[in-house]
Amino acid sequence: MSKKNPVWAHGLPAALLLMAPFDLLASLAMDIYLPVVPAMPERLGTSPTVIQLTLSLYMILLGAGQMVFGPLSDRIGRRPVLLGGAALFAAASLALAAAGSGPVFLFLRVAQAAGAAAALVATFATVRDVYAERPEGAVIYSLFGSMLAFVPALGPVAGALIAERFGWRAIFVTLALLTLPALINATLRWHETRPTPVTRHRASMxxxxxxxxxxxxxxxxxxxxxxxxxxxxxxxxxxxxxxxxxxxxxxxxxxxxxxxxxxxxxxxxxxxxxxxxxxxxxxxxxxxxxxxxxxxxxxxxxxxxxxxxxxxxxxxxxxxxxxxxxxxxxxxxxxxxxxxxxxxxxxxxxxxxxxxxxxxxxxxxxxxxxxxxxxxxxxxxxxxxxxxxxxxxxxxxxxx
Incomplete structure (x- = not known):
């Protein structure tokens, strides 16, 4: 019988401070970018089709990528998948701010989506590990859902204001800067919660x-x-x-x-x-x-x-x-x-x-x-x- 690691001792506010940023950033990376989409073909010298792919592939990878990182988190743990995904998301966001062509921009959006998917699946697997049989789990899930309700409403407004004042590249710099404190906090305080021992055959779908x-x-x-x-x-x-x-x-x-x-x-x-x-x-x-x-x-x-x-x-x-x-x-x-x-x-x-x-x-x-x-x-x-x-x-x- 598997046992949970006993090191997760955070109260609900501290747990939300650890987890919520990764849930929000995965969605924000989609919505904050929407206001500048019409102008991106001209700015990157590419076609509207390529720019549309930066939206479509992000959405697809955000869901499908979890099919890779979910089983991986069962094998190697939640913490390395979470930290690796957040680091990839931050690095890709910074690189997007410096991208100069459509194909490079598209590749980096795929990398950004992969990082978001890894962080997201590790976050929710941790919630399942720690709070599956506790009432706090319902609070966390419902808060995540409610916070995300604001992202589609406020994300495009924020993106438009940032782009108007600082240019479209500042949008992706902002995403990277928002990720860094969450990543540092997780590096210091996000302990492994994967049940142990876990054998390979248990990852079957x-x-x-x-x-x-x-x-x-x-x-x-x-x-x-x-x-x-x-x-x-x-x-x-x-x-x-x-x-x-x-x-x-x-x-x-x-x-x-x-x-x-x-x-x-x-x-x-x-x-x-x-x-x-x-x-x-x-x-x-x-x-x-x-x-x-x-x-x-x-x-x-x-x-x-x-x-x-x-x-x-x-x-x-x-x-x-x-x-x-x-x-x-x-x-x-x-x-x-x-x-x-x-x-x-x-x-x-x-x-x-x-x-x-x-x-x-x-x-x-x-x-x-x-x-x-x-x-x-x-x-x-x-x-x-x-x-x-x-x-x-x-x-x-x-x-x-």
Whole structure:
């Protein structure tokens, strides 16, 4: 039987200070760069296709790269993967600031994504190692999800301000400078948490992919994160183009959804303690379904407005937090001896699912209405509730 290393003795605030920067930087590297994308072909003397690849490949590598670094963290440990990934991310960010051609820039973006993927998978594997059976795990997961809600809203604004004052290269210098203190803190305080001993055969993916619980909770996580992705993709066109909001007005309305998520996070520990993993996930998914119904009613009854589009998303935001707070624990609970591999699969499947299904929803239903949100949230809610019901029937222990 494997045992956890006893050296992780950080309180919750210290643990968040260690972990949160790597979760945030992985997303920020995508969003902070968006304002300068249209000008990059001319500045680097390359084609728009190459610049588009710097976005697409970053997203793909961020998810798929975890399939490499997850099993690696099970073999050599969380700490070396975390430190190596963070160092690669910082070095690639600095090199991007000095890049002078499209191909070099593209290569360095791939390297930056690889570093982000390594740091991300090591972070979440550590959360699984330390907090799998503790209420603090729900707080960490929900805080991560809520903090990331602000990144798509604030990242492009920050990137535009930095580029306007200091030039586009300063964006990547900023990413490197933000990474360095996090890397130094981790070097000094991030101790190894991988369960020991770990043998090579334990890294097999087959038991993970055969687990109904893994699939049910991974789909639940996909439902929550995909709902926010579709909301982010449709909100500008719905509120600015159709409802007539100014850019500032849109930003403030959009931010209220993130504020609701942050506020809900404060209660994460209490509702998980009371309802458990399965109960919290089910309630979160039901709230997504309720939000879809409210959005559909608003879409059919009147023009889009704060009341018909944003207020239903407050309901969805609460459901997202309930779901995200427990989805990882539910999906990874059976895999303490291969947490890195399980985390990698968890995020890779979620990234691919959200990217494909979310994009199809926006393209299929039209990105200037609430219907993509209605379709995605309703369909995913019904699928996840069915999957959770199946897991509950197959696992008597979950009935409690």
């Amino acid at each position: 087959k038991p993970i992919l055969r687990s109904p619980s893994f699939w049910a909770y991974t789909l639940a996580f996909s439902a929550a994160m995909g709902s926010f992705f579709v909301f982010f993709s449709t909100a500008p066109r719905v509120l600015i183009d159709r409802a007539g909001y100014s850019e500032l007005g849109f930003s403030l309305a959009f931010a209220t959804v993130a504020v609701v998520m942050i506020a809900t996070t404060r209660f994460a520990k209490h509702f998980v303690t009371r309802w458990g993993v399965a109960g919290s996930a089910a309630r979160g998914i039901v709230l997504l379904l309720a939000a879809a119904i409210l959005l559909a009613g608003g879409q059919m009854s009147e023009a889009p407005s704060f009341a018909t589009f944003i207020l239903p998303m407050w309901v969805a935001a609460i459901g997202m937090v309930f779901t995200v707070s427990v989805a990882a624990n539910g999906a990874l609970a059976e895999f303490g001896d291969r947490a890195g591999t399980a985390v990698a699969l968890y995020f890779c499947i979620e990234s691919l699912f959200v990217g494909i299904a979310g994009t199809l929803a926006v393209m299929g239903f039209g990105g200037d209405t609430a219907w993509p949100l209605v379709g995605y949230m309703a369909a995913m809610a019904l699928i996840v509730l069915s999957a959770l019901g199946l897991v509950r029937r197959q696992s008597p222990a979950m009935r409690s």
